[in-house]
Amino acid sequence: MQVVGFTTQQEVNIAGKDRPFKINEILIVQDEYQGDQLVEVYDTKSYNKYIPLSVNEGFIDSNMTEILNNIGYKVGEETIHIAKARLLVEADYPIQTGSKVRKPKFEEVKDIFVKCKKEQGLVLGEIRSTEDILNSLDDDLKDLFCIYDKANIRKQTGIPFIFDIRKMQQYPHIGIFGGSGSGKSFGIRVILEEIMKLNVPTVVFDPHFEMDFSNPCIELDAKYRDDFAGKFNVYRVGVDVGINFEELDKNQLKKLLAISSSLTDSMINVVDTLHQNKDTYDTFIQRLKDLSEGHAIGSLDKIDKKIIEAQDQIQRQTYERIRNIYSKYEKTCPAASVNGIIWRLNRLYHEGIFGKDITFIEDGLRKGKLVVIQGDMRLIKVFSTYVLNKLYLKRREYKDCKSKHIESEFFPPFIIVTDEAHNFAPKGQDAPSKGIIKEIAQEGRKYGVFLILATQRPNLLDETVTAQLNTKFVFRTVRGQDISIIKEETDITSEESKRLPYLKSGDSFVSSAIMGRTIPIRIRMAKTTSPHTENPFEEFEQFIQKSKNYIYENIKESFPIREMQIPDIVLLLEKKDIKISAKNLIDELERLVEDGKISKEEGIFGVTYNKID
Structure with a gap:
């Protein structure tokens, strides 16, 4: 391999005939005057006698044919491979044409690709197009994981991609972008597995109910698996964790109530007017109901009449309470707005959001665990607004006290992870959680709070x-x-962006200030499996098969079964608590015939079904 054609301080053309070039592979140009220069291939083509060089005008300069002939290539008779390559560091002068080009050894590119020890970083996969460096790789970086590639499992064949998580202090926050089926969720799982190995406190919002790490990937050999038991906890919003109503101030309460749709100015006024410090859910909702009842009665005179006509002391006290609040707020808090707040509060209450607190989450973070919070998207959005404010405030107060040399309770640094991030911080729209996520994005680094945000639609994420x-x-x-x-938002080149729609599932470009350049990688196999990995078509097929077997096992002693006996068989099944109609039973018998499990004979008295011995 050698440099051919015109060169610059940034780019060169390389020709060879031993093998095709790989996109993104790293080569060393041995420039006689400037020493070895590292280059990365970004475009490549191969020519043979059936494809003249003139076909691709613009890929190589007009003098390329003559140059190649002069340096010993038989243009038109043999296959020639040509690559465009970009220097990783700009040279002082244009690269000398004719310079030899060779493959690098690992020591020559180690500083580019490996930024930390594997024990200190996230081992996420392998760097693509580094297979030729495998033999010179350090022993402790070999055979670390498996890759799922071309429908098969293979061992690591390139340099491992190790993300230096400690550098997030300087270059905070991670974005994960990719469409449906791109491997984005798979990549999140691998990142979280690595975070658990390092015992980094992390809270994960999981609206898809898939971030459970209990099930090991049985396809992996035991040496590549890890047991994550004790390193994570899964909690359901409204079941295990929730919001302590007494801790809410007016602003937090308004954000929660606005999750379904924005509050009107009148509704905002109702909350500002009626909510009191340290209110419980019961005291606040009772105040609202009393005012609503006052509006329903209609006037102070009518309420006074109700007091006079009260049948007992309890009823009299109830109407006196209603009169007291109605006399104060009848004009400032309209009935429609009061009832709107009651409806929203009741909806949250019945979903269990106010029945718990976040003690489990705080304890998990203090122990260095991964805390997964599950719930449907609407509940997650409600809860995340509250919990992020609480956790971030605890961490910020601890750091502020420490800087002022004031003793306070320790609260750990932590990472926040969520999929569907554009729902939490949408561009051009208000969302209750948007404010706290923007604050953490801009200020979180100072306090050791970091974001990992994944989305299929980066265009919809707040800029x-x-x-x-x-x-x-x-x-x-x-x-x-x-x-x-x-x-x-990245340093991905125009050539790389053109490849984005065609990347294989699990392939990714990593654009990182920590790495200093864009790195193409393939994500390793996860050590655990999602609860939702079962193919839905296989699931349905198994259901049908189980149904057929179930019916067969419960009627096999009744064969042969004649068509006129079908009602009797239905009654027999009902005695076994199996509800089935005569038509559906015939359908099941026909399926068993198709499967070859029973036979079917047509006779003068109708159809007869029988077992096959």
Whole structure:
């Protein structure tokens, strides 16, 4: 391999005939005057006698054919491989044409690709196009994981990609972008597995109910597995964790009530007027109901009449309480707004959101665990607003006290992870959680609070938040708007952006200030499996098979079964608590015939079904 054609201080053309070049592979140009120069291939083509060089005008300069002939290539007779390559560090002068080009050894590129020890970072996969360096790789970096590639499992064949999580202190926050089926969720799982190995406190919002790490991947050999028991906890919003109503101030309460739709000015006034410090859910809702009842009665005179006509002391005290609050707020708190707040509060209450607190979450973070919070998207959005404010405030107060040399209770640094991040911090729209996420994106680094935000639609994520994501994992993306945002917010080249719609599932570009350049990687196999990995078509097939077997086992002693006996068989099954109609039973028998489990004979008295011995 050698440099051919015109060169610059930034780019060179390389020709060879031993093998094709790989996109993103690293080579060393041996420049006689400037020493060895590292280059990365970003475009490549191969020519043979059936494809003249003139076909691709612009890929190589007009004098390339003559140059190649002069240095010993038989243009038109043999296959020639040509690559465009970019220098990793700009040279002082244009590269000398004719310079030899060779493959690097690991020691020559180690500083580029490996930024920390594997014990201190996240081992996420292998760097693509580094297979030729495997033999010279340090022993402690070999055979660390398996890769799922081309429908098969293979061992590591390249340099491991190790993300230096400690550098997030300088370059905070991670974005994970990719469309459906791109491997984005798979990548999140691998990142979280690595975070658990390092015992980094992390809170994960899981609206898809898939971030459970209990099930090991049985396809992996035992040496590649890890047991994550004791390193994570899963909690359901409204079941295990919730909001302590007494801790809410007016602003927090208004954010929670606005989760379904924005509050009107009148509703905001109702909360500001009626909510009192340290209110419980019961005391606040009772105050609202009393005022609503006053509006329903209609006037002070009518309430006074109700007091006079009260049948007992309890009823009299109730109407006196209603009169007291109605006389104060009848004009400032309209009935429609009061009832609107009651309806929203009742909905949250019946979903269990006010029945618990976040003690489990705080304890898990203090123990260095991964805390997974599950719930449907609406509940997660409600709860995340509250819990992020609480946790971030605890960490910030601890750090502020420490800087002032004031003794306070320790609260650990932590990472916040969520999928569907554009729902929590949408661009051009208000969302209750948007404010706290923007604050953490801009200020969290100072307090040791970091974000990992994943989304299929980076174009819909708030621009301020996107700009603060110093590391971005970009999986297959097909929408033009999303690709444009990715190009604006990363150092991905135009050639790499053109490849985004065609990336294989699990392939990703990592654009990171920590690495200093964009790195193409393939995510390793996860050590655990999602609860939702079962193919839905296989699931349905298994259900049908189980149904057929179930019916067969309960009627096998009744064969042969004649068509006229079907009602009797239905009654027999009912005695076994199996509800089935005569028509459905015939359908099941026909399926068993198709499977070859029973036979079917047509006779003068109708159909007869029988077992096959």
